[in-house]
Amino acid sequence: MERPVRIAVAGHIDHGKSTLIGRLLHETGNLSKERFAEIELASRKRNGPIEWAYVTDALQAERDRVTPMTIDTSRIWLTWRGKKFQIIDAPGHREFVQNMVTGASEADGALLVVDAVEGAREQTRCHAYVLRLLGVNQLVLALNKFDALGYDRDRFESLAASCKSELAAMGFAALATVPISAREGENLVERSAVMPWYTGPALMEVLAAIQPRAKEVNDPLRLRVQDVYEVDGRVIAVGRVDSGVLALGDQVVLLPRGTNAVVDSIDRWPSSAEAIARAGESIGVTLGPPTTVERGDVIAHSEDAPKLEQQFRSICFWIGETPPSAGARFNAQFGPVTTAVTVTSVRNPLDTESLAAVGDGAVPRYAIVEVYLCATELVPLDFHGELSATSRFVLMNGGELVACGFVDAAVSAEPPENLTPKAHLLSGGDRQRRNGHTGAVIWMTGLPGAGKSTLAMALERKLFDAGANVFAIDGDRVRQGLNGDLGFSAKDRSENVRRVAEAAALFAEMGAIVIAALISPQERDRAVARRAAGRRFHEIFIDCDLETCERRDPKGLYKRARAAEIADFTGVSAAYERPFAPELVLDTAHSGVEQSVARLVEYVRRVTGLEEEKPLELSLSGQRTS
Amino acid sequence: MSSGTELDALEADSVYILREARRCVRPLCLLWSMGKDSTALLWLARKAFLGNIPFPIVQLDTEMELPEVYAFRDRIAAEWQLDLRVELCPPESEADPELPPGARAAARKTAGLRRLLSANGYRGVILGIRRDEQAVRAKERVFSPRGPDGDWDFHNQPIELWDHYATDPPAGGHVRIHPLLDWTEVDIWRYHKRENIPFVPLYLERDGKRYRSLGEKNITEPIESTASTIDEMIAELEASHAPERAGRTMDHEREDAFERLRTAGYM
Numbered sequence: 001m002e003r004p005v006r007i008a009v010a011g012h013i014d015h016g017k018s019t020l021i022g023r024l025l026h027e028t029g030n031l032s033k034e035r036f037a038e039i040e041l042a043s044r045k046r047n048g049p050i051e052w053a054y055v056t057d058a059l060q061a062e063r064d065r066v067t068p069m070t071i072d073t074s075r076i077w078l079t080w081r082g083k084k085f086q087i088i089d090a091p092g093h094r095e096f097v098q099n100m101v102t103g104a105s106e107a108d109g110a111l112l113v114v115d116a117v118e119g120a121r122e123q124t125r126c127h128a129y130v131l132r133l134l135g136v137n138q139l140v141l142a143l144n145k146f147d148a149l150g151y152d153r154d155r156f157e158s159l160a161a162s163c164k165s166e167l168a169a170m171g172f173a174a175l176a177t178v179p180i181s182a183r184e185g186e187n188l189v190e191r192s193a194v195m196p197w198y199t200g201p202a203l204m205e206v207l208a209a210i211q212p213r214a215k216e217v218n219d220p221l222r223l224r225v226q227d228v229y230e231v232d233g234r235v236i237a238v239g240r241v242d243s244g245v246l247a248l249g250d251q252v253v254l255l256p257r258g259t260n261a262v263v264d265s266i267d268r269w270p271s272s273a274e275a276i277a278r279a280g281e282s283i284g285v286t287l288g289p290p291t292t293v294e295r296g297d298v299i300a301h302s303e304d305a306p307k308l309e310q311q312f313r314s315i316c317f318w319i320g321e322t323p324p325s326a327g328a329r330f331n332a333q334f335g336p337v338t339t340a341v342t343v344t345s346v347r348n349p350l351d352t353e354s355l356a357a358v359g360d361g362a363v364p365r366y367a368i369v370e371v372y373l374c375a376t377e378l379v380p381l382d383f384h385g386e387l388s389a390t391s392r393f394v395l396m397n398g399g400e401l402v403a404c405g406f407v408d409a410a411v412s413a414e415p416p417e418n419l420t421p422k423a424h425l426l427s428g429g430d431r432q433r434r435n436g437h438t439g440a441v442i443w444m445t446g447l448p449g450a451g452k453s454t455l456a457m458a459l460e461r462k463l464f465d466a467g468a469n470v471f472a473i474d475g476d477r478v479r480q481g482l483n484g485d486l487g488f489s490a491k492d493r494s495e496n497v498r499r500v501a502e503a504a505a506l507f508a509e510m511g512a513i514v515i516a517a518l519i520s521p522q523e524r525d526r527a528v529a530r531r532a533a534g535r536r537f538h539e540i541f542i543d544c545d546l547e548t549c550e551r552r553d554p555k556g557l558y559k560r561a562r563a564a565e566i567a568d569f570t571g572v573s574a575a576y577e578r579p580f581a582p583e584l585v586l587d588t589a590h591s592g593v594e595q596s597v598a599r600l601v602e603y604v605r606r607v608t609g610l611e612e613e614k615p616l617e618l619s620l621s622g623q624r625t626s
Numbered sequence: 627m628s629s630g631t632e633l634d635a636l637e638a639d640s641v642y643i644l645r646e647a648r649r650c651v652r653p654l655c656l657l658w659s660m661g662k663d664s665t666a667l668l669w670l671a672r673k674a675f676l677g678n679i680p681f682p683i684v685q686l687d688t689e690m691e692l693p694e695v696y697a698f699r700d701r702i703a704a705e706w707q708l709d710l711r712v713e714l715c716p717p718e719s720e721a722d723p724e725l726p727p728g729a730r731a732a733a734r735k736t737a738g739l740r741r742l743l744s745a746n747g748y749r750g751v752i753l754g755i756r757r758d759e760q761a762v763r764a765k766e767r768v769f770s771p772r773g774p775d776g777d778w779d780f781h782n783q784p785i786e787l788w789d790h791y792a793t794d795p796p797a798g799g800h801v802r803i804h805p806l807l808d809w810t811e812v813d814i815w816r817y818h819k820r821e822n823i824p825f826v827p828l829y830l831e832r833d834g835k836r837y838r839s840l841g842e843k844n845i846t847e848p849i850e851s852t853a854s855t856i857d858e859m860i861a862e863l864e865a866s867h868a869p870e871r872a873g874r875t876m877d878h879e880r881e882d883a884f885e886r887l888r889t890a891g892y893m
Contacts, residue, residue, distance in 0.1 A: 003632040032868050056761065074764040075757045077810055086808075098785045102767075105787035134787075226642070227649045231676055238674075240642050269676045280634070282641035284676060295649065319785070335789035336646075394790045401785045401792075 004077065004084035005212050008104040008136065010127035011113035012120075013091075016144040020113055020182035021076065021089055022052025027189045028080045028204065031055065052182070056089045075103075080189075083208055090127070097126065097366055098319055101404065104131055109138035109175075109210035111203075116143045116159055116179070120166055122353035126366055129352040132172050133317055133368065133406070135388070138210045139167075141174040142203060146195065147181040153197040169355060176206040216243035217279045220304035221252075222382075222389050225297040226336045229284065236267050236284040237293045239336070241277050242389030246285070246299070248275040253302040254293060255380035258523040259577060260302065261287035292575050296337045298380040298390065306380040306390050309410045310531065311344070315384065316371045316395070318349075320402030323363035324371055330395040330402065332373065337390070339379050345372040371395075371403070372411060377494075378527050381407050431511035435469045437610035439508035441501075441533040442600075444517045445526060445579060446542030447571045448557055449549035451588040451596070452517035455542065458597045459604070460515055466601075468610050471507060472515040473500055488568065494525050501529035508536045513608060521576040538607060540600070541582035546571050548589040633817055637670065640805040642789070643768055644674040644752070647803045650793035651750030654681045654803075655711075657739075657893065660695045660702075661840045662825050663754035666814050667806055668706070669823045671752075683708045686738040688715045688731060690842035698826045713742050728845045728874070729887065736891045740776050749795040752803045753893050758810045759870055762885045767792075768807055774798035776891025802893070811870050812863050819856045830854050839870055847873040 009017045022039070025031045035055070043051040056074045074089045088107055090100040104110065110131045114124055131139065141163055149155050156179045167173060178187055179198055186192040189204045221244030225237045246252075250263045266277050267284030277283045287293060300306055318324060328343045349358050349369040363369050382390040384406035395403040432438050442459070444452040453474060460472040475496075479486070483499055486492040497520050504514040520526050530537045549571065550558045561569035568574040584603050586596045604610060647654060656671060656679070658664045671679045685699065703710040715738030721730045742748065757764040767783050769791040776799075784792035795801040806814070818825055828837045828848075835848035836859075849872070853859040 003635050032866070034869055034872060056764070074761070075808075076764060077758055099783070102783075102786050226645045229676065231678075236676065238645055240638060267676060269673050280638055282638040282645070282674070333790055336649075389789075392788055394785075394787070399792065399794050401790070404785075404787060 002084075003212065004086040005109065005207075005210050006086045006088060006107045007207060007210060008088040008090055008107035008110045008131070009113060010090050010100060010104065010110055010131060012115070012118070012123040012127075015113050015115040015118070015121075015124070016182045017113045018053035018056050018089055019051075020111075020142065020144065020180070020188075021087055022055035023182050023185055024087075024188055024204070025055055025076065025078060026052065027185055028078055030078045030080075080204055080208065085207065097123075097130075098401075100127060101130060101134075101317070101319070104136060105134055105404075107131075107134075107136045108212045109140065109207070110136045111140045111142055111207065112174075113142045113144050113182075114159070114163060116145050116155060117148055119159060120163055125166065125355055126352040128167060128172060129170055129355075129368060130317060132170050133315070137172075139172065139174045140203070140206050140210070141167075141177040142182075143177060143179050144182050146179050146186065147184045151179075151181075151186075151192075151195045153195075156195075156198070166355070175209065176200060178203050178206060215279045216387065217245060219243040219279070219387055221246055221250075221299070221301050222306065222387055223285070223299040224334070224336050224389060225293060225295055225299065227295055228293055231267075234265075234286055235290065235293070236286055237297070237299070238267075238282070238284045239299075240282045241279050243279045243387050244301075245279070246277045246283075250301065252287070252299050253305050254287070254291065255298045255300060255305060256308050256378045256524045256527065257292065257297065257577065258527060259291050261289070261291050264288040292577065298337060300380075306382050306387075307410065308378040308380055308527065309375075309407075310378050310528075311372070311374045311411045312379075312381065312407050313409045313411050314371050314373060314393075314405040315408050316369055316403040316405035317352075318363055318365065318367050318369055318403050320395075320397065320400065321365060322397075322402070323365075324369065324403070330397055332375065332379075332393045332395055334379075334381070334390060334393045337380070339375045339377060341373040341375045341395070343371055344374050346370070347372070370408070371405065377524065378531065384408055432609070435511045437468055437511075437513065437608035439511045439536050440513045440604065440608050441504045441508045441529070441537050442513065442515045442540060442604060443501075443504075443520070443526070443529055443537060444515065444540045444542050445520045445582075446588075447544060447546060447549045447576055448519060448569070449552045449554055450542040450544040451552075451593070452519075452542050454593060455586070455588075455596055455600065456515045456517040458593060459600045462597060462601050463513055463604060463610070466605075466610060468513050468604075468608075469511060470513040470515065472517065473504060475500070475518045490568070494522065494528075497522075497525040498528050498532075501532040504529075505533040505536070508533055513604060513610075519570050519576070521570045521574065523577045523579070526579065538584070538603075539579055539582040540603075541579045541585045542588055543578075543585050544588045633813065633820060636809055636813060637673070637817070639808065640667075640670045641674040643791075643803065643805040644671055646791060646793060647750055647752060647769075647805075648675070648680065651795065651801055651803070653746070653748050654750040654752065655684045655742075655746070655748050656681060656752040657754075658683050658685055658699075658708075658710075659754075659840070660685070660691070660699050660826060661754070662814050662818060662829060663756060663806055663809075665702070665825060666809075666817055666823055667752070667754040668702075668708070669821060670805060672706070679708065681709070682711050684711045684713055684742060686715055686735050686742065687712050688734055688738075688842055690731070690844060692826075692828060692840070692843050694826050694828050695840060698824070702824060713738055716741065731842050731845050732887050732892050733890075735893070736776065736887070739893065740891060743776070743800055748800060750801050750803055752805065754806050755804055755893060756809050756811070756814075757807050760884055762888055766804055766807055768804050769793050770802045770804065771796045772799045772802055772891065776800070778889050778891070780889070812860055815856050815860050815863070829859070831858075837873070839873055841874050845874070849873060 011017050039054045042054050076087045078085045088103040090103040160177045180187040187202050191202050222242040223239050226239040229236045265286045324346045332341045347370040349363040349367040351358050351364050384391050391407045394401050446452050456472045463470040483496050486496050504516050507514045560566045561572040570576050715734040721733040831851050831854045836851040837848045853862045
């Protein structure tokens with residue numbers, strides 16, 4: 001048993017959508033005699049002929065008008081020739097466009113109703129554009145009210161042609177264009193005798209040809225984690241498989257944190273032996289080895305994982321009353337995946353009601369517009385047209401939904417106009433020639449007590465002695481100055497890492513070798529650091545087992561953490577996520593400081609081109625000490 | 627390649643909604659009337675939370691249910707180990723005497739719900755209503771915000787699209803969560819059959835009649851029927867287009883009876 005085909009009925013106000021739905025239900029034998037009697041009575045009470053629109057216009061506010069007006073979207077089921085449909089009635093009034101969006105977002109196909117007397121109007125265009133944007137591509141045009149035009153063939157030909165060209169301007173085409181009279185029931189279920197010149201299919205026959213949207217089973221796996229439950233000591237991440245197939249034993253990656261894991265179990269209730277979960281299923285999974293997982297993480301296969309981006313261009317349908325502007329902050333929600341974003345640029349707004357381009361400064365309500373966004377962190381995403389769950393989002397301003405949009409492109413390589421940095425008059429090569437090496441960020445991560453600071457300071461001395469322009473950033477020192485306003489909450493720790501990373505990236509761009517020694521326990525924070533410095537970034541994992549670190553305890557912090565005097569202490573009461581692909585691993589539990597420093601120097605020389613003996617005249621760092 | 631059936635898709639979406647409710651709205655409760663819909667909803671909640679429902683199940687009791695309904699409640703509550711809270715509705719004498727009898731009963735439940743919310747501070751209530759039951763319910767949202775008096779502002783409902791729901795309860799109010807909105811009456815029965823979910827036997831034919839919708843005993847009438855199994859019920863429903871709530875007095879006392887009930891906070 002397949003689910004019903006969902007058809008959104010759209011169009012301008014008073015073009016006859018609700019009347020058409022009521023009449024279709026009646027003509028297809030889906031209206032009970034009790035419902036019919038209720039509608040007849042309600043029509044008689046308002047002294048009119050039978051008002052088919054009352055089938056869906058059930059609210060008093062909708063009925064008590066000279067012509068009934070649909071306020072809210074409504075759904076109704078219809079069966080015809082053994083095929084099931086869910087008809088979504090969407091309001092045509094401008095004020096209720098958001099209700100139209102609500103109705104249309106889930107549709108497989110759409111029926112766009114146009115009053116043949118009036119022709120296409122503002123909401124006809126706006127709705128067509130919204131349908132196109134929402135990916136409702138199977139469109140049927142019903143040109144209505146031909147009874148008022150004496151069933152005139154010429155009017156049909158000319159209107160069909162003009163609608164076709166308007167749709168073509170949006171890159172849209174209808175499956176069929178049918179002349180109808182909803183009120184008189186012409187061309188709805190059977191071809192009409194009063195329009196013998198029309199030889200195409202009746203409306204229901206065209207609707208029956210609409211296909212349900214395909215489930216994305218053959219696409220890459222995406223599972224957005226909704227929540228994490230603890231059941232009998234097991235940590236179960238729950239969510240819906242948005243696309244692809246997840247199988248027991250799969251190697252997966254958790255994004256944006258970048259953790260690799262294996263699917264240890266697929267959990268359902270009552271329990272089932274089914275070892276795979278397909279697109280559309282709501283399931284639970286446990287991952288091994290035990291790892292941090294939380295709402296908003298995306299589970300994918302590493303070979304076709306989503307992109308991790310911080311800045312992206314999106315195509316938005318703007319619903320909010322306040323137009324978007326650079327600097328505005330919103331919350332972007334990709335279902336359970338949410339992130340704060342700042343608008344960096346707004347471009348090419350198009351008024352969907354007139355299909356006219358408008359100036360960048362004035363985005364009217366219900367415009368389609370390119371909005372450039374910068375997130376506070378890396379977001380796992382796909383582009384519009386690739387996969388839906390990770391490419392479409394809503395923008396929230398507090399509790400108000402201001403836009404829905406689709407990620408269109410990454411913009412890391414192409415910053416928006418108003419943020420374009422001034423071009424330098426010298427190149428990286430110029431800096432390298434003066435310094436004798438390229439800039440680099442040597443990022444040391446590891447548990448407290450692993451030896452990061454010791455190695456950082458020793459490396460700084462060695463490189464300085466070799467003539468390098470080098471500086472070591474110590475985590476504790478930065479916390480007294482640049483990051484003096486930050487505490488130790490999870491958010492502040494991430495921000496601490498981000499600022500050090502940005503500062504380090506600037507020094508590296510200047511040509512310096514920057515050594516940053518930070519615990520930086522989270523893969524996602526290190527990914528931010530990597531992104532800031534790009535190819536100049538080198539992640540060095542100072543690998544040392546917890547026991548050894550705790551024995552060293554240079555600052556007495558482990559002791560205090562064990563005594564619960566320090567909360568969320570990495571290694572004791574907070575997790576350390578081992579790097580996923582570091583450039584270099586140094587095992588300080590089994591090798592001495594000298595040996596580790598030697599390996600570091602060798603590595604830095606290799607990646608920065610720093611020579612063994614640097615020509616004196618290029619040294620900027622004063623006297624050489626050896 | 628198509629995967630799964632219609633019921634699988636409905637089930638997965640309902641489970642998704644229940645999990646969103648649990649994550650985003652607290653404290654939360656689920657209203658159980660012991661009817662076919664809210665019992666299917668309980669079953670879905672057990673699926674969503676892998677066996678144990680992590681919030682209370684509330685019955686708004688008018689003490690006017692049929693005896694078979696109470697017997698069913700007690701049996702299922704024990705078998706499924708539900709955290710069941712029975713809340714007595716205020717007596718009929720407190721309802722507006724001007725109202726017709728069906729509306730008076732509805733007013734008692736509405737008042738009972740209001741009292742439940744204020745006494746327990748629930749910010750979310752999960753309900754088993756469906757769009758195909760009634761044309762006004764067809765306009766409902768999955769997450770529907772309600773004002774401090776439980777009132778429904780249908781002129782200004784939030785946007786729902788894709789996986790986005792307005793989950794935040796409004797100030798002083800609550801949010802109603804409707805995981806079964808997209809199910810039809812036939813879907814519910816097919817699901818009962820597939821999952822072997824127990825139901826009150828009054829739904830099946832006895833002496834030429836059966837209950838299609840279970841309400842209080844003084845305001846619900848059984849219908850003529852010969853259906854003594856789920857399959858026969860489904861066949862009967864598919865052959866007829868008679869409205870499901872035809873046996874419910876409260877919907878028919880005037881044209882806008884149901885809209886008025888719902889605007890005032892009825893479920």
